[in-house]
Amino acid sequence: MAYTSREAFFAFRRSPLLTALSIATIAFALYTLSVFGLVWTNIDRVLEGVEERVEVIAYLVDGTDPTETSALMREVAAYPEVDSIAYLSKEDALERARAELTDYAELYEDLEANPLPASVEIALRDGFRDASDVGDVATRVARFPFVEEIKYGEDWVQKLDFLQDLSLFLGLVMGGVFAAIAFVAIGATINIVLISREDEIAIMKMVGATRAFIARPLVIEGFAKGVIGAVVALVLLTLTYSLLEQRVVSLTFYSPLQVAGGVLLGGALGAVASIVTLRRHLSSW
Amino acid sequence: MILFQGVHKEYPRTGAALTDVTFHLRKGEFTFVTGPSGAGKTTLVKLVTMEERPTSGTVRVSGYASDRIRTRDIPALRRRLGIVFQDFRLLKNRTARENVAFALEVTGASAEQISPKVLRTLAAVGLSDKADHLPSELSGGEQQRVAIARALVNDPFILLADEPTGNLDPKVALDILRVFKDINLRGMAVLLVTHDRTLLGEHPRARIIELDQGRIVRDTANGGGAAG
Ligand SMILES: Nc1ncnc2c1ncn2[C@@H]1O[C@H](COP(=O)(O)OP(=O)(O)O)[C@@H](O)[C@H]1O
Ligand SMILES: [Mg+2]
Numbered sequence A: 001m002a003y004t005s006r007e008a009f010f011a012f013r014r015s016p017l018l019t020a021l022s023i024a025t026i027a028f029a030l031y032t033l034s035v036f037g038l039v040w041t042n043i044d045r046v047l048e049g050v051e052e053r054v055e056v057i058a059y060l061v062d063g064t065d066p067t068e069t070s071a072l073m074r075e076v077a078a079y080p081e082v083d084s085i086a087y088l089s090k091e092d093a094l095e096r097a098r099a100e101l102t103d104y105a106e107l108y109e110d111l112e113a114n115p116l117p118a119s120v121e122i123a124l125r126d127g128f129r130d131a132s133d134v135g136d137v138a139t140r141v142a143r144f145p146f147v148e149e150i151k152y153g154e155d156w157v158q159k160l161d162f163l164q165d166l167s168l169f170l171g172l173v174m175g176g177v178f179a180a181i182a183f184v185a186i187g188a189t190i191n192i193v194l195i196s197r198e199d200e201i202a203i204m205k206m207v208g209a210t211r212a213f214i215a216r217p218l219v220i221e222g223f224a225k226g227v228i229g230a231v232v233a234l235v236l237l238t239l240t241y242s243l244l245e246q247r248v249v250s251l252t253f254y255s256p257l258q259v260a261g262g263v264l265l266g267g268a269l270g271a272v273a274s275i276v277t278l279r280r281h282l283s284s285w
Numbered sequence B: 001m002i003l004f005q006g007v008h009k010e011y012p013r014t015g016a017a018l019t020d021v022t023f024h025l026r027k028g029e030f031t032f033v034t035g036p037s038g039a040g041k042t043t044l045v046k047l048v049t050m051e052e053r054p055t056s057g058t059v060r061v062s063g064y065a066s067d068r069i070r071t072r073d074i075p076a077l078r079r080r081l082g083i084v085f086q087d088f089r090l091l092k093n094r095t096a097r098e099n100v101a102f103a104l105e106v107t108g109a110s111a112e113q114i115s116p117k118v119l120r121t122l123a124a125v126g127l128s129d130k131a132d133h134l135p136s137e138l139s140g141g142e143q144q145r146v147a148i149a150r151a152l153v154n155d156p157f158i159l160l161a162d163e164p165t166g167n168l169d170p171k172v173a174l175d176i177l178r179v180f181k182d183i184n185l186r187g188m189a190v191l192l193v194t195h196d197r198t199l200l201g202e203h204p205r206a207r208i209i210e211l212d213q214g215r216i217v218r219d220t221a222n223g224g225g226a227a228g
Helices: A002-007 A010-014 A016-051 A066-077 A090-100 A102-108 A131-142 A155-196 A198-206 A211-247 A256-281 B041-048 B071-079 B096-105 B111-124 B140-152 B170-185 B197-201
Strands: A055-060 A082-088 A119-124 A147-151 B002-011 B015-025 B030-034 B056-061 B081-085 B158-162 B189-193 B207-212 B215-219
Touching (some): A002 A211, A010 A155, A016 A155, A016 A211, A016 A256, A055 A131, A066 A082, A066 A119, A066 A131, A082 A090, A131 A147, A155 A211, A155 A256, A198 A211, A198 B071, A211 A256, B002 B041, B015 B041, B015 B056, B015 B207, B015 B215, B030 B170, B030 B197, B041 B056, B041 B158, B041 B189, B071 B081, B081 B140, B096 B111, B096 B140, B111 B140, B140 B158, B140 B170, B158 B170, B170 B189, B170 B197
Parallel strands (some): B030 B189, B030 B207, B081 B158, B158 B189
Antiparallel strands (some): A055 A119, A055 A147, A082 A119, B002 B015, B002 B056
Protein backbone atom coordinates (compact mmCIF):
# COMPACT_ATOMS: atom_id res chain seq x y z
CA MET A 1 0.00 0.00 0.00
CA ALA A 2 2.83 2.35 0.89
CA TYR A 3 4.37 1.77 -2.54
CA THR A 4 1.13 2.32 -4.40
CA SER A 5 0.27 5.57 -2.66
CA ARG A 6 3.81 6.88 -2.96
CA GLU A 7 4.21 6.06 -6.63
CA ALA A 8 0.82 7.07 -7.99
CA PHE A 9 0.98 10.55 -9.53
CA PHE A 10 4.69 10.14 -10.18
CA ALA A 11 4.00 10.91 -13.86
CA PHE A 12 2.15 14.09 -12.95
CA ARG A 13 5.50 15.39 -11.77
CA ARG A 14 7.65 13.54 -14.25
CA SER A 15 5.96 14.66 -17.49
CA PRO A 16 3.43 17.39 -16.77
CA LEU A 17 3.03 18.27 -20.45
CA LEU A 18 2.02 14.79 -21.56
CA THR A 19 -0.18 14.48 -18.50
CA ALA A 20 -1.93 17.71 -19.45
CA LEU A 21 -2.31 16.45 -23.01
CA SER A 22 -3.83 13.18 -21.77
CA ILE A 23 -6.32 15.02 -19.61
CA ALA A 24 -7.17 17.50 -22.37
CA THR A 25 -7.82 14.81 -24.96
CA ILE A 26 -10.01 12.81 -22.60
CA ALA A 27 -11.86 16.03 -21.85
CA PHE A 28 -12.39 16.74 -25.57
CA ALA A 29 -13.48 13.17 -26.21
CA LEU A 30 -16.12 13.34 -23.52
CA TYR A 31 -17.07 16.93 -24.36
CA THR A 32 -17.79 16.23 -28.03
CA LEU A 33 -19.57 13.01 -27.17
CA SER A 34 -21.72 14.76 -24.57
CA VAL A 35 -22.51 17.84 -26.70
CA PHE A 36 -23.79 15.70 -29.53
CA GLY A 37 -25.49 13.47 -27.00
CA LEU A 38 -27.29 16.52 -25.67
CA VAL A 39 -28.35 17.50 -29.18
CA TRP A 40 -29.58 13.97 -29.71
CA THR A 41 -31.54 13.93 -26.46
CA ASN A 42 -33.21 17.25 -27.13
CA ILE A 43 -34.16 16.35 -30.69
CA ASP A 44 -35.48 13.09 -29.34
CA ARG A 45 -37.66 14.94 -26.88
CA VAL A 46 -39.11 17.14 -29.63
CA LEU A 47 -39.68 14.19 -31.91
CA GLU A 48 -41.37 12.22 -29.17
CA GLY A 49 -44.02 14.94 -28.88
CA VAL A 50 -44.46 14.94 -32.65
CA GLU A 51 -44.45 11.22 -33.07
CA GLU A 52 -47.34 10.79 -30.71
CA ARG A 53 -49.34 12.68 -33.29
CA VAL A 54 -47.82 11.03 -36.30
CA GLU A 55 -50.50 9.86 -38.65
CA VAL A 56 -51.02 9.23 -42.30
CA ILE A 57 -53.90 11.13 -43.88
CA ALA A 58 -55.42 9.83 -47.12
CA TYR A 59 -57.56 12.39 -48.98
CA LEU A 60 -60.27 10.73 -51.01
CA VAL A 61 -61.49 11.55 -54.48
CA ASP A 62 -64.84 13.41 -54.32
CA GLY A 63 -67.78 11.08 -54.72
CA THR A 64 -65.98 7.92 -53.60
CA ASP A 65 -68.38 5.08 -52.94
CA PRO A 66 -68.88 4.57 -49.14
CA THR A 67 -68.52 0.77 -49.57
CA GLU A 68 -65.10 1.31 -51.14
CA THR A 69 -64.16 3.61 -48.30
CA SER A 70 -65.11 1.08 -45.67
CA ALA A 71 -63.27 -1.67 -47.56
CA LEU A 72 -60.13 0.50 -47.42
CA MET A 73 -60.65 1.13 -43.73
CA ARG A 74 -61.02 -2.55 -42.95
CA GLU A 75 -57.90 -3.50 -44.90
CA VAL A 76 -55.73 -0.70 -43.55
CA ALA A 77 -56.87 -1.31 -39.97
CA ALA A 78 -55.41 -4.80 -40.31
CA TYR A 79 -51.86 -3.49 -41.03
CA PRO A 80 -49.60 -4.35 -38.09
CA GLU A 81 -48.36 -0.74 -37.91
CA VAL A 82 -51.82 0.75 -37.57
CA ASP A 83 -53.22 1.72 -34.20
CA SER A 84 -56.55 3.30 -35.17
CA ILE A 85 -58.31 4.64 -38.22
CA ALA A 86 -61.00 7.26 -38.53
CA TYR A 87 -63.14 8.62 -41.37
CA LEU A 88 -63.55 12.35 -41.75
CA SER A 89 -66.35 13.38 -44.11
CA LYS A 90 -66.28 16.58 -46.17
CA GLU A 91 -68.66 18.20 -43.67
CA ASP A 92 -66.57 17.13 -40.67
CA ALA A 93 -63.51 18.56 -42.40
CA LEU A 94 -65.15 21.90 -42.93
CA GLU A 95 -66.35 22.04 -39.36
CA ARG A 96 -62.90 21.26 -38.03
CA ALA A 97 -61.32 23.87 -40.27
CA ARG A 98 -63.75 26.47 -39.02
CA ALA A 99 -63.06 25.53 -35.39
CA GLU A 100 -59.27 25.43 -35.75
CA LEU A 101 -58.90 28.55 -37.82
CA THR A 102 -61.18 30.92 -35.94
CA ASP A 103 -59.02 33.87 -36.95
CA TYR A 104 -59.67 33.10 -40.57
CA ALA A 105 -63.26 31.96 -40.10
CA GLU A 106 -64.45 34.32 -42.82
CA LEU A 107 -62.53 32.21 -45.32
CA TYR A 108 -65.06 29.46 -44.85
CA GLU A 109 -68.18 31.59 -44.81
CA ASP A 110 -70.38 31.97 -47.85
CA LEU A 111 -68.94 28.93 -49.58
CA GLU A 112 -70.97 27.73 -52.52
CA ALA A 113 -69.47 24.29 -52.37
CA ASN A 114 -67.37 22.54 -49.71
CA PRO A 115 -63.78 22.60 -51.07
CA LEU A 116 -62.39 20.21 -48.49
CA PRO A 117 -62.06 16.53 -49.39
CA ALA A 118 -63.19 13.66 -47.23
CA SER A 119 -60.27 11.83 -45.64
CA VAL A 120 -59.18 8.80 -43.68
CA GLU A 121 -56.85 9.44 -40.74
CA ILE A 122 -54.56 6.58 -39.84
CA ALA A 123 -52.74 6.66 -36.47
CA LEU A 124 -49.72 4.43 -36.07
CA ARG A 125 -48.71 2.25 -33.19
CA ASP A 126 -45.88 3.13 -30.84
CA GLY A 127 -42.68 1.72 -32.36
CA PHE A 128 -43.88 2.31 -35.97
CA ARG A 129 -43.62 6.05 -35.87
CA ASP A 130 -40.29 6.75 -37.48
CA ALA A 131 -39.94 8.19 -40.95
CA SER A 132 -39.45 4.90 -42.78
CA ASP A 133 -42.44 3.09 -41.24
CA VAL A 134 -44.69 6.05 -41.85
CA GLY A 135 -43.55 6.31 -45.46
CA ASP A 136 -44.12 2.61 -45.89
CA VAL A 137 -47.73 2.73 -44.72
CA ALA A 138 -48.33 5.82 -46.84
CA THR A 139 -47.07 4.07 -49.97
CA ARG A 140 -49.40 1.13 -49.44
CA VAL A 141 -52.43 3.33 -48.79
CA ALA A 142 -51.64 5.44 -51.86
CA ARG A 143 -52.20 2.38 -54.07
CA PHE A 144 -55.97 2.59 -53.60
CA PRO A 145 -57.19 4.27 -56.78
CA PHE A 146 -59.68 6.55 -55.05
CA VAL A 147 -57.01 7.98 -52.76
CA GLU A 148 -56.25 11.34 -54.28
CA GLU A 149 -53.43 12.48 -52.06
CA ILE A 150 -51.46 11.27 -49.09
CA LYS A 151 -50.03 13.46 -46.37
CA TYR A 152 -47.67 12.26 -43.69
CA GLY A 153 -44.49 12.92 -41.69
CA GLU A 154 -43.96 16.62 -41.99
CA ASP A 155 -40.79 17.76 -43.70
CA TRP A 156 -39.25 19.17 -40.57
CA VAL A 157 -39.83 15.90 -38.74
CA GLN A 158 -37.74 14.13 -41.32
CA LYS A 159 -35.10 16.81 -41.10
CA LEU A 160 -34.96 16.47 -37.34
CA ASP A 161 -34.75 12.73 -37.75
CA PHE A 162 -31.76 13.20 -40.00
CA LEU A 163 -30.21 15.74 -37.64
CA GLN A 164 -30.57 13.30 -34.79
CA ASP A 165 -28.79 10.56 -36.72
CA LEU A 166 -26.12 13.04 -37.75
CA SER A 167 -25.48 14.16 -34.18
CA LEU A 168 -25.15 10.56 -33.06
CA PHE A 169 -22.72 9.89 -35.89
CA LEU A 170 -20.65 13.03 -35.30
CA GLY A 171 -20.59 12.46 -31.55
CA LEU A 172 -19.33 8.91 -31.94
CA VAL A 173 -16.77 9.74 -34.64
CA MET A 174 -15.33 12.87 -33.05
CA GLY A 175 -15.53 11.43 -29.54
CA GLY A 176 -13.86 8.29 -30.86
CA VAL A 177 -11.04 10.24 -32.50
CA PHE A 178 -10.30 12.17 -29.32
CA ALA A 179 -10.57 8.98 -27.27
CA ALA A 180 -8.00 7.37 -29.58
CA ILE A 181 -5.65 10.34 -29.14
CA ALA A 182 -6.19 10.12 -25.38
CA PHE A 183 -5.24 6.43 -25.54
CA VAL A 184 -2.01 7.25 -27.35
CA ALA A 185 -1.16 10.12 -24.99
CA ILE A 186 -1.75 8.02 -21.89
CA GLY A 187 0.28 5.21 -23.40
CA ALA A 188 3.14 7.60 -24.16
CA THR A 189 3.10 8.94 -20.60
CA ILE A 190 3.32 5.44 -19.24
CA ASN A 191 6.19 4.64 -21.60
CA ILE A 192 8.10 7.59 -20.21
CA VAL A 193 7.41 6.49 -16.66
CA LEU A 194 8.49 2.93 -17.44
CA ILE A 195 11.69 4.06 -19.10
CA SER A 196 12.60 6.48 -16.32
CA ARG A 197 11.97 3.72 -13.78
CA GLU A 198 13.60 0.90 -15.68
CA ASP A 199 16.10 0.16 -12.90
CA GLU A 200 13.48 0.25 -10.23
CA ILE A 201 11.15 -2.03 -12.13
CA ALA A 202 13.98 -4.48 -12.80
CA ILE A 203 14.65 -4.60 -9.06
CA MET A 204 10.97 -5.07 -8.34
CA LYS A 205 10.82 -8.02 -10.70
CA MET A 206 13.94 -9.47 -9.13
CA VAL A 207 12.57 -9.34 -5.59
CA GLY A 208 9.24 -10.88 -6.57
CA ALA A 209 6.80 -8.07 -7.36
CA THR A 210 3.75 -9.15 -9.30
CA ARG A 211 2.64 -7.39 -12.45
CA ALA A 212 -0.44 -6.11 -10.66
CA PHE A 213 1.73 -4.57 -7.96
CA ILE A 214 3.89 -2.71 -10.47
CA ALA A 215 0.90 -1.70 -12.57
CA ARG A 216 -1.44 -0.59 -9.79
CA PRO A 217 -0.13 2.96 -9.19
CA LEU A 218 -0.02 3.59 -12.95
CA VAL A 219 -3.56 2.36 -13.47
CA ILE A 220 -4.78 4.49 -10.57
CA GLU A 221 -3.04 7.44 -12.17
CA GLY A 222 -4.69 6.71 -15.52
CA PHE A 223 -8.07 6.50 -13.82
CA ALA A 224 -7.45 9.83 -12.08
CA LYS A 225 -6.53 11.48 -15.39
CA GLY A 226 -9.75 10.20 -16.90
CA VAL A 227 -11.84 11.52 -14.03
CA ILE A 228 -10.14 14.93 -14.18
CA GLY A 229 -10.68 14.99 -17.94
CA ALA A 230 -14.35 14.19 -17.42
CA VAL A 231 -14.72 16.98 -14.88
CA VAL A 232 -13.11 19.43 -17.33
CA ALA A 233 -15.54 18.21 -20.01
CA LEU A 234 -18.43 18.69 -17.60
CA VAL A 235 -17.41 22.29 -16.92
CA LEU A 236 -17.14 23.00 -20.67
CA LEU A 237 -20.46 21.31 -21.29
CA THR A 238 -22.20 23.28 -18.57
CA LEU A 239 -20.85 26.52 -20.05
CA THR A 240 -22.01 25.55 -23.54
CA TYR A 241 -25.39 24.55 -22.20
CA SER A 242 -26.02 27.75 -20.30
CA LEU A 243 -24.98 29.80 -23.35
CA LEU A 244 -27.53 27.91 -25.48
CA GLU A 245 -30.19 28.07 -22.79
CA GLN A 246 -30.08 31.85 -22.95
CA ARG A 247 -30.89 31.79 -26.66
CA VAL A 248 -32.99 28.70 -27.19
CA VAL A 249 -36.03 27.76 -25.17
CA SER A 250 -35.96 25.04 -22.53
CA LEU A 251 -33.39 22.36 -23.19
CA THR A 252 -32.91 19.22 -21.14
CA PHE A 253 -29.55 18.50 -19.50
CA TYR A 254 -28.16 15.15 -18.40
CA SER A 255 -29.50 13.64 -15.20
CA PRO A 256 -27.12 13.44 -12.21
CA LEU A 257 -26.88 9.70 -12.81
CA GLN A 258 -25.82 10.25 -16.43
CA VAL A 259 -23.26 12.84 -15.32
CA ALA A 260 -21.83 10.37 -12.81
CA GLY A 261 -21.77 7.74 -15.55
CA GLY A 262 -19.84 10.11 -17.82
CA VAL A 263 -17.25 10.79 -15.12
CA LEU A 264 -16.83 7.06 -14.57
CA LEU A 265 -16.54 6.57 -18.32
CA GLY A 266 -13.62 9.03 -18.32
CA GLY A 267 -11.96 7.15 -15.46
CA ALA A 268 -12.49 3.84 -17.23
CA LEU A 269 -10.99 5.25 -20.43
CA GLY A 270 -7.85 6.33 -18.55
CA ALA A 271 -7.56 3.05 -16.67
CA VAL A 272 -8.07 0.88 -19.76
CA ALA A 273 -5.52 2.90 -21.77
CA SER A 274 -3.03 2.35 -18.94
CA ILE A 275 -3.73 -1.36 -18.67
CA VAL A 276 -3.36 -1.90 -22.42
CA THR A 277 0.04 -0.15 -22.46
CA LEU A 278 1.25 -1.93 -19.34
CA ARG A 279 0.25 -5.32 -20.70
CA ARG A 280 2.47 -4.71 -23.67
CA HIS A 281 5.45 -3.58 -21.59
CA LEU A 282 5.24 -5.82 -18.57
CA SER A 283 4.95 -9.07 -20.45
CA SER A 284 8.37 -10.58 -19.77
CA TRP A 285 9.57 -11.46 -16.32
CA MET B 1 16.29 -27.63 -4.32
CA ILE B 2 17.90 -26.75 -7.66
CA LEU B 3 18.27 -29.32 -10.38
CA PHE B 4 19.61 -28.84 -13.92
CA GLN B 5 18.96 -31.81 -16.20
CA GLY B 6 20.63 -31.86 -19.63
CA VAL B 7 20.24 -28.10 -20.01
CA HIS B 8 21.03 -26.47 -23.32
CA LYS B 9 20.66 -22.75 -23.79
CA GLU B 10 20.96 -21.02 -27.11
CA TYR B 11 20.50 -17.31 -27.66
CA PRO B 12 18.99 -16.21 -30.98
CA ARG B 13 22.07 -14.46 -32.36
CA THR B 14 25.04 -15.64 -30.32
CA GLY B 15 24.29 -19.37 -30.34
CA ALA B 16 24.99 -21.89 -27.58
CA ALA B 17 25.67 -20.37 -24.13
CA LEU B 18 25.22 -23.62 -22.17
CA THR B 19 25.59 -27.18 -23.41
CA ASP B 20 24.38 -30.31 -21.62
CA VAL B 21 24.57 -28.86 -18.13
CA THR B 22 23.49 -31.23 -15.35
CA PHE B 23 23.92 -30.71 -11.62
CA HIS B 24 22.01 -30.81 -8.37
CA LEU B 25 22.37 -28.21 -5.61
CA ARG B 26 21.39 -29.53 -2.20
CA LYS B 27 20.01 -27.80 0.83
CA GLY B 28 22.48 -25.61 2.67
CA GLU B 29 25.27 -26.19 0.16
CA PHE B 30 27.91 -23.53 -0.61
CA THR B 31 28.75 -23.67 -4.32
CA PHE B 32 31.11 -21.62 -6.43
CA VAL B 33 30.38 -21.37 -10.13
CA THR B 34 33.54 -20.33 -11.90
CA GLY B 35 35.05 -20.07 -15.36
CA PRO B 36 36.31 -17.45 -17.79
CA SER B 37 34.29 -14.58 -19.12
CA GLY B 38 31.66 -15.77 -21.59
CA ALA B 39 31.62 -19.31 -20.13
CA GLY B 40 27.87 -19.09 -19.41
CA LYS B 41 27.87 -18.32 -15.67
CA THR B 42 25.37 -15.47 -15.82
CA THR B 43 23.17 -17.49 -18.13
CA LEU B 44 23.13 -20.24 -15.51
CA VAL B 45 21.94 -17.76 -12.86
CA LYS B 46 19.24 -16.42 -15.18
CA LEU B 47 18.01 -19.95 -15.70
CA VAL B 48 17.65 -20.37 -11.93
CA THR B 49 15.68 -17.11 -11.62
CA MET B 50 13.67 -18.13 -14.72
CA GLU B 51 14.56 -14.88 -16.42
CA GLU B 52 15.63 -17.23 -19.22
CA ARG B 53 14.28 -20.68 -20.08
CA PRO B 54 16.40 -23.54 -21.39
CA THR B 55 16.29 -24.34 -25.11
CA SER B 56 16.11 -27.99 -24.08
CA GLY B 57 16.45 -29.85 -20.81
CA THR B 58 14.80 -28.83 -17.56
CA VAL B 59 15.60 -26.52 -14.68
CA ARG B 60 13.83 -27.27 -11.42
CA VAL B 61 13.85 -24.77 -8.59
CA SER B 62 12.01 -25.52 -5.36
CA GLY B 63 9.01 -27.22 -6.93
CA TYR B 64 8.88 -25.06 -10.05
CA ALA B 65 9.94 -26.55 -13.39
CA SER B 66 11.14 -24.42 -16.29
CA ASP B 67 8.89 -26.22 -18.79
CA ARG B 68 5.72 -25.75 -16.77
CA ILE B 69 6.05 -22.54 -14.80
CA ARG B 70 3.64 -19.76 -15.80
CA THR B 71 4.71 -16.11 -15.90
CA ARG B 72 2.39 -15.34 -13.03
CA ASP B 73 4.12 -17.92 -10.79
CA ILE B 74 7.50 -16.26 -11.23
CA PRO B 75 7.03 -13.59 -8.53
CA ALA B 76 6.39 -16.35 -5.96
CA LEU B 77 9.56 -18.14 -7.12
CA ARG B 78 11.65 -14.96 -6.91
CA ARG B 79 10.54 -14.40 -3.31
CA ARG B 80 12.15 -17.72 -2.46
CA LEU B 81 15.47 -16.63 -4.02
CA GLY B 82 17.86 -13.96 -2.80
CA ILE B 83 19.70 -12.35 -5.71
CA VAL B 84 22.85 -10.23 -5.60
CA PHE B 85 24.67 -8.60 -8.54
CA GLN B 86 28.08 -7.20 -9.26
CA ASP B 87 26.73 -3.65 -9.58
CA PHE B 88 24.64 -3.73 -6.34
CA ARG B 89 21.51 -2.36 -8.03
CA LEU B 90 20.38 -0.19 -5.16
CA LEU B 91 17.87 2.62 -5.55
CA LYS B 92 19.98 5.77 -5.38
CA ASN B 93 17.41 8.01 -3.78
CA ARG B 94 16.63 5.62 -0.90
CA THR B 95 18.50 4.90 2.28
CA ALA B 96 19.96 1.50 3.16
CA ARG B 97 16.94 0.81 5.33
CA GLU B 98 14.51 1.81 2.56
CA ASN B 99 16.32 -0.27 -0.03
CA VAL B 100 16.00 -3.37 2.13
CA ALA B 101 12.40 -2.55 3.05
CA PHE B 102 11.57 -2.25 -0.65
CA ALA B 103 11.91 -6.01 -1.14
CA LEU B 104 9.31 -6.54 1.59
CA GLU B 105 6.96 -3.77 0.46
CA VAL B 106 6.79 -5.40 -2.92
CA THR B 107 5.40 -8.56 -1.33
CA GLY B 108 2.64 -6.53 0.28
CA ALA B 109 4.02 -6.79 3.83
CA SER B 110 2.71 -4.28 6.37
CA ALA B 111 4.82 -1.46 7.79
CA GLU B 112 4.75 -3.06 11.28
CA GLN B 113 6.19 -6.29 9.91
CA ILE B 114 8.75 -4.55 7.74
CA SER B 115 10.58 -2.27 10.14
CA PRO B 116 11.91 -4.79 12.73
CA LYS B 117 12.79 -7.30 10.03
CA VAL B 118 14.79 -4.75 8.05
CA LEU B 119 16.81 -3.74 11.11
CA ARG B 120 17.51 -7.36 12.03
CA THR B 121 18.71 -8.10 8.51
CA LEU B 122 20.91 -5.03 8.32
CA ALA B 123 22.44 -6.14 11.66
CA ALA B 124 23.12 -9.58 10.19
CA VAL B 125 25.32 -8.03 7.47
CA GLY B 126 26.97 -5.66 9.95
CA LEU B 127 25.36 -2.41 8.81
CA SER B 128 23.13 -1.39 11.72
CA ASP B 129 24.94 1.92 12.16
CA LYS B 130 24.49 2.96 8.51
CA ALA B 131 20.79 2.19 8.11
CA ASP B 132 19.92 5.77 7.25
CA HIS B 133 22.72 6.37 4.74
CA LEU B 134 22.05 6.78 1.05
CA PRO B 135 24.02 4.50 -1.32
CA SER B 136 26.19 7.49 -2.32
CA GLU B 137 27.21 7.81 1.32
CA LEU B 138 28.39 4.18 1.52
CA SER B 139 31.54 2.43 0.31
CA GLY B 140 31.30 -0.26 -2.37
CA GLY B 141 31.57 -3.02 0.21
CA GLU B 142 28.86 -1.42 2.32
CA GLN B 143 26.58 -1.04 -0.68
CA GLN B 144 27.02 -4.71 -1.45
CA ARG B 145 26.10 -5.53 2.15
CA VAL B 146 22.88 -3.57 1.72
CA ALA B 147 22.18 -5.55 -1.44
CA ILE B 148 22.84 -8.80 0.45
CA ALA B 149 20.48 -7.69 3.22
CA ARG B 150 17.83 -6.95 0.62
CA ALA B 151 18.32 -10.43 -0.84
CA LEU B 152 18.03 -12.01 2.62
CA VAL B 153 15.06 -10.12 3.98
CA ASN B 154 12.45 -12.35 2.34
CA ASP B 155 13.98 -15.48 3.97
CA PRO B 156 14.98 -17.20 0.72
CA PHE B 157 16.27 -20.77 0.69
CA ILE B 158 19.25 -19.82 -1.44
CA LEU B 159 21.34 -16.75 -2.08
CA LEU B 160 22.42 -16.34 -5.72
CA ALA B 161 25.30 -13.94 -6.29
CA ASP B 162 26.62 -13.11 -9.77
CA GLU B 163 30.18 -11.75 -9.45
CA PRO B 164 29.33 -10.00 -6.15
CA THR B 165 32.95 -8.96 -5.61
CA GLY B 166 33.66 -7.93 -9.19
CA ASN B 167 33.48 -4.20 -8.40
CA LEU B 168 35.38 -4.41 -5.09
CA ASP B 169 39.07 -4.34 -4.25
CA PRO B 170 40.59 -7.64 -3.02
CA LYS B 171 40.48 -6.91 0.72
CA VAL B 172 36.81 -5.85 0.58
CA ALA B 173 36.06 -8.84 -1.64
CA LEU B 174 37.25 -11.12 1.16
CA ASP B 175 35.00 -9.29 3.65
CA ILE B 176 32.04 -9.90 1.40
CA LEU B 177 32.97 -13.56 0.98
CA ARG B 178 33.00 -13.78 4.78
CA VAL B 179 29.44 -12.40 4.88
CA PHE B 180 28.32 -15.15 2.50
CA LYS B 181 30.13 -17.80 4.57
CA ASP B 182 28.43 -16.54 7.76
CA ILE B 183 25.04 -16.70 6.10
CA ASN B 184 25.80 -20.20 4.86
CA LEU B 185 26.80 -21.28 8.38
CA ARG B 186 23.29 -20.41 9.50
CA GLY B 187 21.98 -23.00 7.05
CA MET B 188 21.23 -21.02 3.89
CA ALA B 189 22.47 -22.34 0.55
CA VAL B 190 24.76 -20.01 -1.42
CA LEU B 191 25.53 -20.08 -5.13
CA LEU B 192 28.36 -17.67 -5.75
CA VAL B 193 29.45 -16.94 -9.30
CA THR B 194 33.01 -15.65 -9.68
CA HIS B 195 35.83 -15.70 -12.17
CA ASP B 196 38.22 -14.75 -9.33
CA ARG B 197 40.16 -17.92 -8.46
CA THR B 198 41.68 -16.45 -5.29
CA LEU B 199 38.20 -16.47 -3.72
CA LEU B 200 37.91 -20.22 -4.21
CA GLY B 201 41.01 -20.74 -2.09
CA GLU B 202 39.40 -18.84 0.77
CA HIS B 203 36.69 -21.46 1.15
CA PRO B 204 38.29 -24.87 0.51
CA ARG B 205 35.28 -26.93 1.64
CA ALA B 206 32.91 -25.31 -0.87
CA ARG B 207 31.74 -27.14 -3.95
CA ILE B 208 33.13 -25.82 -7.24
CA ILE B 209 31.35 -26.05 -10.59
CA GLU B 210 33.63 -24.86 -13.37
CA LEU B 211 32.27 -23.85 -16.75
CA ASP B 212 34.14 -23.39 -19.99
CA GLN B 213 32.43 -22.48 -23.25
CA GLY B 214 29.08 -23.48 -21.83
CA ARG B 215 30.11 -26.92 -20.54
CA ILE B 216 30.79 -28.12 -17.01
CA VAL B 217 34.48 -29.01 -17.02
CA ARG B 218 34.74 -29.65 -13.29
CA ASP B 219 32.30 -30.35 -10.46
CA THR B 220 33.90 -31.16 -7.13
CA ALA B 221 30.68 -32.81 -5.96
CA ASN B 222 31.31 -35.44 -8.63
CA GLY B 223 34.80 -36.38 -7.45
CA GLY B 224 36.43 -33.18 -8.59
CA GLY B 225 37.22 -34.26 -12.15
CA ALA B 226 35.65 -33.27 -15.42
CA ALA B 227 31.98 -34.12 -15.60
CA GLY B 228 30.77 -36.21 -18.50
N1 LIG C 1 20.91 -11.88 -23.70
C1 LIG C 1 21.81 -12.48 -24.50
N2 LIG C 1 21.58 -12.54 -25.83
C2 LIG C 1 22.44 -13.14 -26.63
N3 LIG C 1 23.56 -13.72 -26.23
C3 LIG C 1 23.88 -13.69 -24.92
C4 LIG C 1 23.01 -13.07 -24.00
N4 LIG C 1 23.55 -13.20 -22.75
C5 LIG C 1 24.69 -13.87 -22.92
N5 LIG C 1 24.91 -14.16 -24.20
C6 LIG C 1 26.03 -14.93 -24.75
O1 LIG C 1 26.09 -16.16 -24.07
C7 LIG C 1 27.43 -16.49 -23.74
C8 LIG C 1 27.55 -16.66 -22.23
O2 LIG C 1 27.35 -15.42 -21.61
P1 LIG C 1 27.25 -15.25 -20.04
O3 LIG C 1 26.27 -16.24 -19.52
O4 LIG C 1 26.97 -13.83 -19.75
O5 LIG C 1 28.68 -15.63 -19.58
P2 LIG C 1 29.53 -15.23 -18.29
O6 LIG C 1 28.58 -14.71 -17.28
O7 LIG C 1 30.20 -16.50 -17.87
O8 LIG C 1 30.52 -14.21 -18.71
C9 LIG C 1 28.29 -15.38 -24.29
O9 LIG C 1 28.80 -15.81 -25.52
C10 LIG C 1 27.34 -14.24 -24.49
O10 LIG C 1 27.72 -13.47 -25.59
MG1 LIG D 1 28.52 -12.92 -16.19
